[in-house]
Amino acid sequence: METTPAARQPHPTRAAAQDPDKLAQKFYFAAWRWHFYAGLYVVPFMIMLAVTGLMMMLITQFDGRDGEKIQLTTVTEQALPYDRQAAAALAAQPGDLAEWIGPKSETLATVFRIKTDEGQRLVALNQYTGEVLKVWDRRAGWYDWADNLHGSLLIGDTGDRLIEIAAGLGLLLVLTGLYIWWPRDNWRAALLPDFSARRRALWKSLHGVVGFWMSALLIVFLISGLSWTGIWGGKFVQAWSTFPAQKWDAVPLSDTTHAAHLNHGHTNDVPWALEQTPMPASGSEAGITGTAEGEPVTAETVIALGRxxxxxxxxxxAYPGSDKGVWTINRDSMSSDSDDPFIDRTIHVDQYSGKILADVAYADYSWAGKSMAVGIPFHMGLMGTWNFVLNLVFCLSVIFISVSGIVMWVKRRPSGAARLAAPPVPADLPFWKGALLVGLFCALAFPLVGVTLLVVLALDVLLLSNLPVLKRALS
Structure with a gap:
């Protein structure tokens, strides 16, 4: 959250402003001040994101999200025909079949998603005996609560915007922290904590070293998280990087996007690069050979086609959602279907002819789509045990640097002082025009961050300059 120089020096005079050491000191104080104020807003969000991220990873690792870890006690050589499995699921939970989720191995349960008037329900059953093992509300457990808090603070779009601002300012926090801690003449001090230090100096060393080591990974997490947000992600990056439906030659399109048809609630089930792409429509002569000619186009034959x-x-x-809808076969590492994003694939099949209308694999995505196809499961810790362990350490590190920043501020703040005790403003800061251009670029790249900076500037000019008591409290 904040770091202080080893020894405070008086502000240089204008006559000495060209001294390289003096210029470096001014930049140091400026970066420290920006780091401090950004941290005031970002730190609570960082702690929340790390804690909820830990919750989701642990639940996914040990319990699963969609019944993918439910073990079978009885396994035979032959599974029941699909229609008998579906009938058993509907007997346990009446409604409309919406999705079949195959098991990762022969010893794990098959899951059906069923639409009801009360919402989405999941039914896990033994595909060999037809025994129903579990019935539960989809997206209503602890994982889903943590996911909703992680993405929207449980308050919808408003929470999404607040988190987007925090993530954008988080990038500023990382960059200023790197500048403050960069090893100008002592790499050992930057890379290894000084356990001989005491009190605040020890906290400073631990804060700086842990932050230095995790900075690159934190940038990856912040940018991949920002790509899910409503403004920078949905309106800019994702909109420009969405898979173009025009690649599906002569295939009729519906008015429904992949996200609208296949996502459910606040949880995303569709690959990032396809969310805003229109769904193809059934009922034409388009497409290439899919199910065998003369075979009925049913869930069982389409599953066989997928295999x-x-x-x-x-x-x-996923079942067709309307008379123009399609069967959708999907394997997506983001949904924990596999731990290899390079084999992700989405196939749409005409519900009447059984022809393949669209077949989209990882190789078909844009560079941004490919980055997100890898970045999202990496972000979620779904790419194997190594990824889970790395993210576990990362989340704990985020919590530590957030808490240690608060501890350093409390220790530096004068006892009983009715003010923030922010780092001092450097006098006669050189190259301020260059810094302004950097700020302008950040504002354009991350619109909500830009709006936030403008609001803070307006408050500084209109309120703090005219209210000495408030100005002192925030100084």
Whole structure:
């Protein structure tokens, strides 16, 4: 949250302003001040994001989200026909079949998603015996509570915007922290904590070293998280990087996007690069050979088609949502279907002809889509045990640097002082025009951060300059 120089020096005079050491000191104080004020807003969000991220990773690792870890006690050589499995699921939970979720291995349960008047329900059953193992509300457990808090603070779009501002300012926090801690003449002090130090000096060393080591990973997490946000992600980056439906030659399109049809609530089930792409529509002569000619186009034959096309282990089949809807076969590492994002694949099949209307794999995404296809499961700790362990350490590190920043501020703040005790403003800061251009670029790249900076500037000019008591409290 904040760092202080080893020894405070008086502000240089204008005559000495060209001294390189004096210029460096001014930049140091400026970066420290920006780091401090950004931290005031960002630190509570960082702690929340790290704690909820830990919750989601631990639940996914040990319990699963969509029943993917429910073990079977009875396994035979042959699974029941699909229609008998579906009938058993509907007997346990009446409604409309919406999705079949295949098991990762032969010893794990098959799951059906069923639409009801009360919402989405999941039914896990033994595909060999038809025994129903569990019925539960989808997106209503602790994982989903943590996911909703992580993405929107449980308050919808307002929370999404507040988190987007925090993530943008988080990038400022990382960059200023790197400038403050950069090893100008002592790499050992930057890379290894000084355990011989005491009190605040020890906290400073631990804060700086842990922050230095995790800075690159934190930038990756912040940018991948920002790509899910409503303004920078949804309106800018994702909109420019969405898979173009025009690649599906002569395939009719519906008015529904992938996100509208396949996502459910606040949880995303569709690959990032396809969310804003229109869904293809059934009922034309378009497409290439899919299910065998003369075969009825049913869930069972479309699942068989998916396996024939190389879908092994866990993948999903979404039912057509209307008379123009399509069968959608999907394998997505973001949904924990596999731990390899490079084999992600989405296939749409005409519900009448059984022809394949669209087949989108990782290789078909734009560079941004490919980055997100890897970045999202990495962000979620779904790319294997190494990823889970790395993210576990990362989340604990985020919590530590956030708490240690608060501890350093409390220790530096004068006892009983009715003010923030912010770092001092450097006098006669050189190159302020260059800094202004950097700020302008950040404002354009991250619009909500730019709006926030403008509001803070307006408050500084209109209120703090005219209210000495408030100005002192925030200084």
């Amino acid at each position: 024939a096309l190389g879908m092994e282990g866990r993948f999903r089949l």
